[in-house]
Amino acid sequence: AQKITQTQPGMFVQEKEAVTLDCTYDTSDQSYGLFWYKQPSSGEMIFLIYQGSYDEQNATEGRYSLNFQKARKSANLVISASQLGDSAMYFCAGGSNYKLTFGKGTLLTVNP
Amino acid sequence: NAGVMQNPRHLVRRRGQEARLRCSPMKGHSHVYWYRQLPEEGLKFMVYLQKENIIDESGMPKERFSAEFPKEGPSILRIQQVVRGDSAAYFCASSPLAGASWNEQFFGPGTRLTVL
Numbered sequence A: 001a002q003k004i005t006q007t008q009p010g011m012f013v014q015e016k017e018a019v020t021l022d023c024t025y026d027t028s029d030q031s032y033g034l035f036w037y038k039q040p041s042s043g044e045m046i047f048l049i050y051q052g053s054y055d056e057q058n059a060t061e062g063r064y065s066l067n068f069q070k071a072r073k074s075a076n077l078v079i080s081a082s083q084l085g086d087s088a089m090y091f092c093a094g095g096s097n098y099k100l101t102f103g104k105g106t107l108l109t110v111n112p
Numbered sequence B: 001n002a003g004v005m006q007n008p009r010h011l012v013r014r015r016g017q018e019a020r021l022r023c024s025p026m027k028g029h030s031h032v033y034w035y036r037q038l039p040e041e042g043l044k045f046m047v048y049l050q051k052e053n054i055i056d057e058s059g060m061p062k063e064r065f066s067a068e069f070p071k072e073g074p075s076i077l078r079i080q081q082v083v084r085g086d087s088a089a090y091f092c093a094s095s096p097l098a099g100a101s102w103n104e105q106f107f108g109p110g111t112r113l114t115v116l
Helices: B099-104
Strands: A003-005 A010-014 A019-021 A024-026 A033-039 A046-052 A064-069 A074-079 A088-095 A106-111 B005-007 B010-013 B019-024 B031-037 B043-050 B053-056 B065-068 B075-079 B088-095 B111-115
Touching: A003 A088, A010 A019, A019 A106, A024 A074, A033 A064, A033 A074, A046 A064, A046 A074, A074 A088, B005 B088, B010 B019, B019 B088, B019 B111, B031 B075, B043 B065, B043 B075, B075 B088
Parallel strands: A010 A106, B010 B111
Antiparallel strands: A003 A024, A019 A074, A033 A046, A033 A088, A064 A074, A088 A106, B005 B019, B019 B075, B031 B043, B031 B088, B043 B053, B065 B075, B088 B111
16 A cells, blocks of 8 residues: 655645655555646646656656656656646655555645 | 547535436546545545446445446446435546556546435
8 A cells, every 4th residue: 555645735836846746655565656637726637747667757747747756755746838828736645556655745826 | 539428517406306417428438437526625545347347336325326337227326215425526537448448547627416
């Protein structure tokens, strides 16, 4: 079973700056995946990025990158060049089978 | 290709009534997962179904909750005799394969249940 910890209830960032959202995980599984989802105020869950435990390179998707440090069991999300539309809840999730475990989320506010 | 569809998007029930939440997976997907999001929380796994089979219901409350995924039609999450604590957002996800393709769960927009 996975445990996902997000220690930042809320974060603020200035528009156009980069921001890092923290995520640590705990698992005894050898093979697992880590995900980040965005949940805007409208409520839907938007998939952002995925990292497999055996992937040697950090995942990147446009302005999103995942800073994966396996030894430290961390999977931080980096958003570059923040935009006002990035203001939302961000959830880190992990799983080694079909069952995803989610953290409690970080509320990101982008200031103009 | 339409995404995962859930209806209704918003559902209001009085205590003691029944709530039925529907989920139509993406075309070609035969695996469905239900998650619940309580206020101020992340999503929590409830149940995993394939057509006509419940594979894992370890996250389902023991009473009042049931789920099905019939051969034809959408998956249904049913909550009998709802209580205020059932108020939450219920998300459905689907995938084309189980196990090795767990990284391909696609989420629907959710159903927000409010119990008065």
